[in-house]
Amino acid sequence: MCPLIPPELVGDIPVNKYPLNWTVIESRYKTVVNGSHRPEKCTARHKVALLIPYRNRARHLRIFLNHMHAFLIKQQLDYGIYIVEIDEDIPFNRGFLFNVGFKEASSDYSYDCFIFHDVDLLPQNDHNLYNCPDQPRHLSVAIDKFMYKLAYSTNFGGVSAMTKEQFTTVNGFSNFFFGWGGEDDDLYNRLVYHKMTISRTMSDVARYTMLSHKQATRNPQRIKLLRSGKQRMQTDGINSLEYKVLQKIHRKLYVHVTVTLEESALRPFKKFSLSGNTTIFRRSAANFDLS
Numbered sequence: 582m583c584p585l586i587p588p589e590l591v592g593d594i595p596v597n598k599y600p601l602n603w604t605v606i607e608s609r610y611k612t613v614v615n616g617s618h619r620p621e622k623c624t625a626r627h628k629v630a631l632l633i634p635y636r637n638r639a640r641h642l643r644i645f646l647n648h649m650h651a652f653l654i655k656q657q658l659d660y661g662i663y664i665v666e667i668d669e670d671i672p673f674n675r676g677f678l679f680n681v682g683f684k685e686a687s688s689d690y691s692y693d694c695f696i697f698h699d700v701d702l703l704p705q706n707d708h709n710l711y712n713c714p715d716q717p718r719h720l721s722v723a724i725d726k727f728m729y730k731l732a733y734s735t736n737f738g739g740v741s742a743m744t745k746e747q748f749t750t751v752n753g754f755s756n757f758f759f760g761w762g763g764e765d766d767d768l769y770n771r772l773v774y775h776k777m778t779i780s781r782t783m784s785d786v787a788r789y790t791m792l793s794h795k796q797a798t799r800n801p802q803r804i805k806l807l808r809s810g811k812q813r814m815q816t817d818g819i820n821s822l823e824y825k826v827l828q829k830i831h832r833k834l835y836v837h838v839t840v841t842l843e844e845s846a847l848r849p850f851k852k853f854s855l856s857g858n859t860t861i862f863r864r865s866a867a868n869f870d871l872s
């Protein structure tokens with residue numbers, strides 16, 4: 582068994598924000614295969630799937646993978662990285678993509694711990710352990726963009742960790758939050774409802790650099806959805822997840838999953854998220870005749 586505290590951790594680590602090209606990154610990680618790695622000399626204590634919802638951020642992805650593989654290898658984890666994408670005709674949906682990633686990773690391997698990770702957040706200290714304690718853990722406590730201060734006490738966005746059992750108990754994320762915002766707050770409500778408490782790593786360790794990008798379009802329905810979240814908790818999540826895999830490619834540095842929603846699977850969202858949501862849903866309204 583690997584030691585409880587991985588011996589090679591140093592604390593603060595440099596963050597290289599320069600996007601190296603793929604060949605260079607791949608040659609740095611000779612022992613990574615199919616987006617996965619496990620320690621050679623000891624048995625890892627944790628089987629961790631890193632799930633990353635993704636759209637159109639190729640530069641961020643290169644920076645992210647270059648940083649994360651070194652970070653995770655040093656933590657002596659048995660891990661796999663999943664980049665999960667939704668067909669571009671459908672608006673972005675972070676919660677749904679995490680649910681998809683959870684299912685797809687679970688069908689590949691017996692992961693017991695899931696890290697829900699934004700592609701633009703890079704940990705700055707390797708004592709920030711990517712495993713799952715006995716309560717859900719919020720990892721991105723101190724982000725440079727927010728002056729290294731937690732935005733608000735119930736925040737569970739950015740980077741968080743849950744065991745397979747915890748995630749299944751709360752029925753995963755809601756699938757209803759298209760566009761930006763609210764899905765993490767809804768997950769927080771699910772945790773509270775199930776009497777779980779959030780644990781947080783100390784803020785001098787749980788430090789992150791955020792890569793810059795344009796602010797995504799906020800979902801104007803998110804507050805309404807959040808208010809009605811409790812009614813849907815039992816029926817909206819992992820147990821109602823419907824999608825079609827367009828592509829699942831085991832690349833060297835990550836597993837790349839692209840999915841789509843059939844028109845019939847989009848129907849339940851019409852009432853809550855789609856009606857009146859003209860900004861975010863203009864494209865999909867045209868494609869799916871939801872206008």
Ligand code: BGN
Pocket residue numbers: 732738739761762763764765766803804807
């Ligand atoms: C909050 C968002 C979160 C997001 C954080 C980032 C909402 C719900 C309506 C209040 N929540 O405001 O989703 O992670 O900002 O700081 O928009």
